[in-house]
Amino acid sequence: MLSSSRASFLTWCSAAAVAASMTATSPATAGSSAAEIRNCTPENWCAYHRTVDTAWRHSPLRQITRENVRNLRPVWLFQPGGEYQGMHSTPLVVDGAMYVPVNPSNVHKIDAATGKRIWAFAPELDQAITSRSFFAHTRGIAIGDGRVYVGTADGRLMAVDEKSGQLMWDKRLVNSAKDTAGFSGAGTFVSSDLLVIGQNGGEYPIEGRVFGVNPKDGTVKWTFYTTGRDDPEALATWKGDSWKYGGGGSWQPGTIDYANNQILLGTGNPNPDYDYCGDKCRDPKADGHRPGDNLYTSSTVALDLTTGKVKWHFQEAPADAYDYDASVGEYVLFSDSEGRELVLHPGKNGFNHVHERKTGKPVNVYPDMKNFNWTSGFNLRTGEWENRLWPKAGEKTLVCPAIDGGHSWNAGAYNPDTKLFYRIANEWCMNLISKPKVGGKVLVGSEERTTEPFAQTFFAADWEGTNPPGDRVHGRLTARDPVTGKIKWERRYDIIPHSALLSTAGGLVFIATYEGNLQALDAETGGVLWEFSLGSGSNGGIVSYAANGKQYVAVVSGHGSYVGRALAEGYYKDELKGYKEGRLVVAFALD
Amino acid sequence: MRLLVHVAAATLGTIGWSCVLHPPPGAAQTTTKVISSNPLSNTPEAIAAGERLYAKFCLQCHGANGDGMSPRWGRVGADLRKYWRGYTEFVNIVAAGRPEKRMPPWGAVLSADQINEIGAYLETLAPDGKWGD
Numbered sequence: 215m216l217s218s219s220r221a222s223f224l225t226w227c228s229a230a231a232v233a234a235s236m237t238a239t240s241p242a243t244a245g246s247s248a249a250e251i252r253n254c255t256p257e258n259w260c261a262y263h264r265t266v267d268t269a270w271r272h273s274p275l276r277q278i279t280r281e282n283v284r285n286l287r288p289v290w291l292f293q294p295g296g297e298y299q300g301m302h303s304t305p306l307v308v309d310g311a312m313y314v315p316v317n318p319s320n321v322h323k324i325d326a327a328t329g330k331r332i333w334a335f336a337p338e339l340d341q342a343i344t345s346r347s348f349f350a351h352t353r354g355i356a357i358g359d360g361r362v363y364v365g366t367a368d369g370r371l372m373a374v375d376e377k378s379g380q381l382m383w384d385k386r387l388v389n390s391a392k393d394t395a396g397f398s399g400a401g402t403f404v405s406s407d408l409l410v411i412g413q414n415g416g417e418y419p420i421e422g423r424v425f426g427v428n429p430k431d432g433t434v435k436w437t438f439y440t441t442g443r444d445d446p447e448a449l450a451t452w453k454g455d456s457w458k459y460g461g462g463g464s465w466q467p468g469t470i471d472y473a474n475n476q477i478l479l480g481t482g483n484p485n486p487d488y489d490y491c492g493d494k495c496r497d498p499k500a501d502g503h504r505p506g507d508n509l510y511t512s513s514t515v516a517l518d519l520t521t522g523k524v525k526w527h528f529q530e531a532p533a534d535a536y537d538y539d540a541s542v543g544e545y546v547l548f549s550d551s552e553g554r555e556l557v558l559h560p561g562k563n564g565f566n567h568v569h570e571r572k573t574g575k576p577v578n579v580y581p582d583m584k585n586f587n588w589t590s591g592f593n594l595r596t597g598e599w600e601n602r603l604w605p606k607a608g609e610k611t612l613v614c615p616a617i618d619g620g621h622s623w624n625a626g627a628y629n630p631d632t633k634l635f636y637r638i639a640n641e642w643c644m645n646l647i648s649k650p651k652v653g654g655k656v657l658v659g660s661e662e663r664t665t666e667p668f669a670q671t672f673f674a675a676d677w678e679g680t681n682p683p684g685d686r687v688h689g690r691l692t693a694r695d696p697v698t699g700k701i702k703w704e705r706r707y708d709i710i711p712h713s714a715l716l717s718t719a720g721g722l723v724f725i726a727t728y729e730g731n732l733q734a735l736d737a738e739t740g741g742v743l744w745e746f747s748l749g750s751g752s753n754g755g756i757v758s759y760a761a762n763g764k765q766y767v768a769v770v771s772g773h774g775s776y777v778g779r780a781l782a783e784g785y786y787k788d789e790l791k792g793y794k795e796g797r798l799v800v801a802f803a804l805d
Numbered sequence: 806m807r808l809l810v811h812v813a814a815a816t817l818g819t820i821g822w823s824c825v826l827h828p829p830p831g832a833a834q835t836t837t838k839v840i841s842s843n844p845l846s847n848t849p850e851a852i853a854a855g856e857r858l859y860a861k862f863c864l865q866c867h868g869a870n871g872d873g874m875s876p877r878w879g880r881v882g883a884d885l886r887k888y889w890r891g892y893t894e895f896v897n898i899v900a901a902g903r904p905e906k907r908m909p910p911w912g913a914v915l916s917a918d919q920i921n922e923i924g925a926y927l928e929t930l931a932p933d934g935k936w937g938d
Contacts, residue, residue: 617877669861
């Protein structure tokens, strides 16, 4: 399953982890050098998905095991304060220090063994922007070469000294006062010469962008336009100048494929969200706001690390009529039993997409959710999504999955020992009311493109959450063969969980439910081995690291986020009644 | 309409017959006198214009029905099917915004007449015809 170099590296990692846990030595001193971020020793959590080149969210540490996890106890709490949007983030850990991103665009450095705060970075943001932005939240940060990189809600990228917490440089990349969009996701530290970060804003009438930046000073080295500027193939998929307002963006980090000099990442949905052109939406000549397939929105793109140009792409929802953007979902790099180098992406469209990593050729595209009706599936032979469901203008149309996706941005995990991919799928639907342009009047949404900042969200539909046919809305955690999709085990959660997952070499999978329980599951069977009440639901990451030779598991907790609101206000009004947004980090270790 | 007058009258008792719109920081420093009840109530042309303006500037937060349910973000806006603080304060809030509630200031974008048109449209969204109750 694994390439030989990766297998050797993991063997080394495991050995190092055991040595660290056995000898209880002082923290590693590798720092955040580019070499360390690229190779990430077992004690550390070096990037949003732990590693920049696999996105497994798998810790090689094995001190905490199936056998002793029942002895896991909380050892410290950290409350960053505030509550708006709760906590979405995944902390990073380097050399015994944890870096906790907090909404909006703040970072706290804390001692990962004690929870004691070392410094706080709270940049002065443009309140005229952040007080109105829908995206004044921070899901992640990047670290490398002694700097912490923070994309801000008001459109800047900042570098902070890892040791002192002092600002090193501050570059405006997005004119947020005009575009409304800014940064909310983590960047990806590629090397001492390159950091890649995308802006949010698929809902806004802008040209979404991904930036290749020099991490030394924030200079932009290249820009990729997600709606196809200067790219004839892409521009042919938009009517008129609709690409100039086509949105897209890319609001979650990608995964680096060093061998092929590319980064794999997902792009956001086109603007406006939804359209009224029905089954003609894929025809660039049709009537509508943005008829055509709208490349490269709602797509996986492989960008050349040197130039930022597209090497290959795969559109997960051509002419996206449902807000199935591809920014959610991790790009998991692995090799299968045949030695093929592959990438797996769980999309918001509810499918898992497996591609040959170098060429993008689809190897398998299979549904991870049971309840989907926007397509009957992807035909590997023709390369087409078949039997598309186009909402009928003026009618209530049942569409599954719902707007927040069959997969959300809470990432799954891959365990190289079990060779299983663990992921939460959301079994929920929506009644979409897509409105036609009849008699010059759009019944829901604006009849004209909205370009005024902060009025920019532009809808051509309304929706309401509903249950899947014959069932109740719920979440499913599955353990699958990532290539074939064959399920080894699955668990049903009546309330959809929204935490990222953590896999560990101790044979465990951790999940934090929306009822507020942190659970340790047996990676082989899915059985619950340990549980702890956090007191609030989770929308963020669970990480594992070592400090002073001891393995820890830390989780961010707190209701919040738009998905969380959809859960509490739309689908679980009774079960989640009275829950308030909150922020908490809890670390656990063995007795 | 009778209820609207009642609400407007009650409001007048506390804040007076007229007020001054305070433009947001950075906006042109002009002052605009507005009256405390909507002069465009029940005016078909104003209602139609208000509907278009509402769809463009307000709907994304306050929802297609004005009930505060955004079609994208959930419950992020106030329920606008009633002037909870009276009409004068409604106009003030639209113009000056409420940063603590993530409400942008529209005073530099919308004229007083346009705000009144939006108000005229909102009055048609009142449940069971009990707008302003």
